[in-house]
Amino acid sequence: MKLKLEIKLLLPLLVCVLITKAQTNSYQFKRQITGVNTTWHSVKLPDDMYQKINLGFEDLRIFGINGKDTIEIPYLLKQRANQVSLAEIPFKQLNQSAIGGIYYYTFQLAETNAINQISLDFKQENFDWKVNLEGSNDNQNWFNILKDYRILSIKNNETDYQFTKLSFPNSKYQFYRIAIKSNTQPKLTATKTTKVDTIKGIYEEVKYQTYELKNDAKKKETVIEVGLKNAVPVSYLKLNAQSDFDFYRPIKIEYATDSIKTEKGIEYSFATLYEGTINSLEASEFNFKNTITSKLKITINNNDNRPLRLSGLIIKGNSYDLIARFDDLKATYALYYGNETVQSPNYEIEKFERKIPANLTSVTINEEQKNPFYTVKTEKPLFENKIWLWCLMGVIIALLGFFSFKMLKN
Incomplete structure (x- = not known):
């Protein structure tokens, strides 16, 4: 009798766990959300999170759990760039x-x-x-x-x-x-x-860890490679460039898209962010599409001129916020991410953006945790299955026996 009572008590909890697992088991990471006390909140994405989410933010989800109910929270992704x-x-x-x-x-x-x-x-x-x-x-x-x-x-x-x-x-x-x-x-x-x-948008200054400048006399160019602490959004760069005379030179800004470890060290693949000119008439400030990266490369073509005097730079990026609607204030919420196969969500609140309150309070995003329900379906190669190996060996032995018997008969 006591055992039956314990089973009845544990059954709803087990069902709740299974339902939660079914909705969240494809996401590798989660972060608890605290401070939800009203329907609408803004959620600022932490800097150390960008390197683990998809480039298009398709895998961002907010799930809430209240008892045996698991709800998905609709949100709008906002980039706080300048609007001109x-x-x-x-x-x-x-x-x-x-x-x-x-x-x-x-x-x-x-x-x-x-x-x-x-x-x-x-x-x-x-x-x-x-x-x-x-x-x-x-x-x-x-x-x-x-x-x-x-x-x-x-x-x-x-x-x-x-x-x-x-x-x-x-x-x-x-x-x-x-x-x-x-x-x-x-x-x-x-x-x-x-x-x-x-x-004016919201720009956050990005601190860089490494700054390496090389003047290549053979290629007639100056190359600066800048390493960032984390992969973060970058959309603005200002160079402190000086010369004793007026100057006008082509400049290209690139960002690292991939890296390969070789015997000579780590080699990076770069894609173009900006191509234009750096000159003495305009401020050496460059704006480009907000891009998540951990490394920048700046190339200045000097032609037959002396290299410019470059004394550091300033990097900024536009922050990303989620504007989320928390329908159940009693639920426990978490932000999930780390899913390479999921598609972008389609929430209807984007069609009613004008009805969202203007002044929103922020919630707290806690430290990253590994999702305990995360499971990856991995199918073993065919030849790792012992049954298939024995079957294959049997077929080979049968064929060898058949042809050997045929030869002996002849």
């Missing part, structure tokens, strides 16, 4: 004039809107000019916006580069006047006025 919007402001050119080597171009906006960027296109291909920009509301009293702003164009067999975009703080005038100092008349072919709005 461009609005072109219509205008018309009023006049063009020249006084003593200074060429003036006056424009009027259709409406008095704030702008912070003017893009210029010229027919000339090689020039180096200084530009002044002024604003006015009555076309008589002018106020300085930019002074001695440098614009440049270089085109030859090795280089095709233009820097003809005027960037300045938000300005709200009806009239704008551009003054270009030049020995020859600039041939302005197109102008575009723009209002650029940027919603």
Whole structure:
């Protein structure tokens, strides 16, 4: 009687364990989630977790357990990058004039809107000019916006580069006047006025462990290899580059995708993150797609010039957050990952994102644990099965006997 009672008590617990195991046994790792006290929370992914999850985050799951019930929690994956919007402001050119080597171009906006960027296109291909920009509301009293702003164009067999975009703080005038100092008349072919709005994202500085710089005189290039502590998201790099003269050089930023251990050490395979130029006109800052990696490689083509003086760099990445809806506040929750075969989840909350509260509190993600229910189905090779081996040997012996008997009979 006592045994039957114990079995009845243990049966629901056993069923609960089996149900939980059935849903989570394909995930290698788990992290307990604590601090769930309302329906909506944000979940920040820890840095040391990125190297064990799939590149596309397909294997991220949140499961909750309450008694014998196991529920899957829907979430949205958010990358906190900069959000940039461009609005072109219509205008018309009023006049063009020249006084003593200074060429003036006056424009009027259709409406008095704030702008912070003017893009210029010229027919000339090689020039180096200084530009002044002024604003006015009555076309008589002018106020300085930019002074001695440098614009440049270089085109030859090795280089095709233009820097003809005027960037300045938000300005709200009806009239704008551009003054270009030049020995020859600039041939302005197109102008575009723009209002650029940027919603700042959340960037986290990434500390690097190794920094190795090599100037290769034979290849005429400078190569920097940077090793990070963990595989983490990277989307921004700033180089501290200096030279006694103006410079303009091709640059390529790559990230390690794989590594092979050889007799000479570890060799890495790289893929391109960014290709462009590093020059003395613009800040040596480079933005690219948020990418998870543990190693970066920066290559600067010096051509026949002296290498730049490079004194360190700054690396940043956009953090990833999960916005999750916890339907049962009494359940115990955990974050599961480490499944190479699972597909991305399809949750309907992404269609109702506007209804999610704006200010969310974060929950705590605990240390990584191995999932005790994780099981991998491994099928043994055919020839490791003893039955198949005996059958194969029997067939071979039978064939040998048959052909031997046939030969003796003949």
